[in-house]
Amino acid sequence: MRTPLIAANWKMNKTGSEAEDFINSFSPMVKDCAGVDVLIAPPFTALSSLSALLGSDSNIKLAAQNVFYEEKGAYTGEISVQMLMSAGCSYVILGHSERRQFFFDTDESVNKKIKISLKNGLKAVLCIGESLKERDGNKTFHVLEKQLAGSLKGIGLDEITIAYEPIWAIGTGKTATPEQANEVHVFIRKWLKDYGEGSDNVRILYGGSVTPENIGTLIAKPEIDGALVGGASLKPDSFAKIVTGAIK
Numbered sequence: 180m181r182t183p184l185i186a187a188n189w190k191m192n193k194t195g196s197e198a199e200d201f202i203n204s205f206s207p208m209v210k211d212c213a214g215v216d217v218l219i220a221p222p223f224t225a226l227s228s229l230s231a232l233l234g235s236d237s238n239i240k241l242a243a244q245n246v247f248y249e250e251k252g253a254y255t256g257e258i259s260v261q262m263l264m265s266a267g268c269s270y271v272i273l274g275h276s277e278r279r280q281f282f283f284d285t286d287e288s289v290n291k292k293i294k295i296s297l298k299n300g301l302k303a304v305l306c307i308g309e310s311l312k313e314r315d316g317n318k319t320f321h322v323l324e325k326q327l328a329g330s331l332k333g334i335g336l337d338e339i340t341i342a343y344e345p346i347w348a349i350g351t352g353k354t355a356t357p358e359q360a361n362e363v364h365v366f367i368r369k370w371l372k373d374y375g376e377g378s379d380n381v382r383i384l385y386g387g388s389v390t391p392e393n394i395g396t397l398i399a400k401p402e403i404d405g406a407l408v409g410g411a412s413l414k415p416d417s418f419a420k421i422v423t424g425a426i427k
């Protein structure tokens with residue numbers, strides 16, 4: 180059985196001290212939570228201090244929200260896998276729809292980013308999802324298939340997590356119904372199985388307006404292995420409720 184994973188995507192929120200305040204309240208709330216893995220993706224500037232605060236045996240792991248696909252060099256403004264790992268990250272979120280929309284990430288650049296991450300020991304959470312126009316035009320599966328094939332080209336499935344995030348559900352308060360999400364997760368699971376070995380171990384998270392109120396019905400679906408949470412991950416008590424609500 181796959182252990183559920185609940186991941187917080189803080190996006191461009193929280194200074195270093197705000198991030199530390201969050202952890203000081205949140206850690207005790209989930210310290211005895213067995214049966215669920217917890218991941219937090221703060222801004223880059225908070226990674227080192229949170230890593231020091233959490234310590235190495237914490238049940239809360241850290242993720243970055245992006246990485247560049249070169250090892251190092253003249254790439255002003257970018258950040259490398261090695262920098263992230265030395266700041267305490269064990270995961271990186273890649274291909275988020277906001278990165279695709281505002282920062283021109285493509286399946287091809289995401290593919291390169293996943294490759295360099297895995298090569299150096301950083302696990303990847305690959306985000307995929309369709310727009311409302313694509314869903315209304317019955318193109319959801321086609322779009323997802325293209326994103327999966329392009330982003331995972333030449334990559335083994337060990338150390339990969341998929342986050343299905345319908346763009347129309349992100350930050351809108353419109354969650355996909357558990358049935359809608361599960362239907363897509365079943366499709367992704369089948370695609371992964373046809374794609375390569377180890378697909379049974381790949382966790383498929385749902386993301387898009389997840390809250391303490393709806394996590395229970397989402398996680399009850401057999402193919403939903405957790406959640407990637409934006410807005411509701413910014414407050415310790417609401418994120419803790421989502422974590423505890425995800426224990427299967």
Ligand code: PGA
Pocket residue numbers: 188344348349350351352386387388389407408409410411
């Ligand atoms: P949301 O964001 O929970 O605020 O909808 C999810 C995400 O973008 O990962």
